Amino acid sequence: xxxxxxxxxxxxxxxxxxxxxxxxxxxxxxxxxxxxIFGGMRAAEADEPVVSGALSSxxxxxxxxxxxxMTQMFPFAVSLSVxxxxxxxxxxxxxxxxxxxxxxxxxxxxxIEEATGGWGVNMSMINVPFLAHDNVLAQFLxxxxxxxxxxFLGIWFGIVFKRWGQxxxxxxxxxxxxxxxxxxSLVSWQRWWPxxxxxxxxxPALALQAAYPALIAVVLAGAGYLTARRAVP
Numbered sequence: 001x002x003x004x005x006x007x008x009x010x011x012x013x014x015x016x017x018x019x020x021x022x023x024x025x026x027x028x029x030x031x032x033x034x035x036x037i038f039g040g041m042r043a044a045e046a047d048e049p050v051v052s053g054a055l056s057s058x059x060x061x062x063x064x065x066x067x068x069x070m071t072q073m074f075p076f077a078v079s080l081s082v083x084x085x086x087x088x089x090x091x092x093x094x095x096x097x098x099x100x101x102x103x104x105x106x107x108x109x110x111x112i113e114e115a116t117g118g119w120g121v122n123m124s125m126i127n128v129p130f131l132a133h134d135n136v137l138a139q140f141l142x143x144x145x146x147x148x149x150x151x152f153l154g155i156w157f158g159i160v161f162k163r164w165g166q167x168x169x170x171x172x173x174x175x176x177x178x179x180x181x182x183x184x185s186l187v188s189w190q191r192w193w194p195x196x197x198x199x200x201x202x203x204p205a206l207a208l209q210a211a212y213p214a215l216i217a218v219v220l221a222g223a224g225y226l227t228a229r230r231a232v233p
Contacts, residue, residue: 005090007090008087008089009090009091011080012069012073012090012091013094020098023062023098026061026138027105030057031054031119034052038052038123049122049123049124049127050118050124050125051089051124051129052124053128055127055128058105058106060175062150062151063153063157064163066151066158067154067157068158069091069158070155070158070159070162070231071161071162074231074233075233080164084229084231088224088228092221095147099145099147099151100144102147103140103144104140106143107140113125113126113127114127132210133205134137141206141210142205142206144210145210148217149212149213149216149217149220151217152217152220155221155225156220156223157169157172159227160227162228162231163228163230
């Protein structure tokens, strides 16, 4: 079974530049753009490093890449008589490999950013406060787990599109938005925000950054596998 999934993974990596290279290219491009922007803003003159939210770009790219995995590569693979189980297994192998590789890349870039004084412009793009750890392994996990979450989220949306079309995607998106709005409204109405804050503060940072995202990714992977069995190429 594993050898078959590896062969199917090779099919998906025919366009390796988009699947593997695009997230790195986007990350480096965004990093360069931020260096130019923060340099023009004279951020180096600030007392504390100026935090950039541009790190989210590589996670968003991973979501889009694996959305396209299901909308573009899935029909092609099935036309070659690849089973849905093997395709999903191969996709899972690719996601795991990418997440580990990109998590390692960010873990290596973090000390470089610190050593160079925020790339010479006093900017924190990799060492964002809510993901920062002194322990290298914890830092690696904090960077890696969100890759799993965004990748399987993209796969899930792609499967929904192949199974139920644009209507399914709209229903899923609006349904998720409605749940978020409903949750926020309920918590605000009942004045539960202090309790929510205590709940979050009572959990280790690594649990919120890595354990919970990984758990949600597993749930999405399971839902994706079950739905993909009936998805139409």
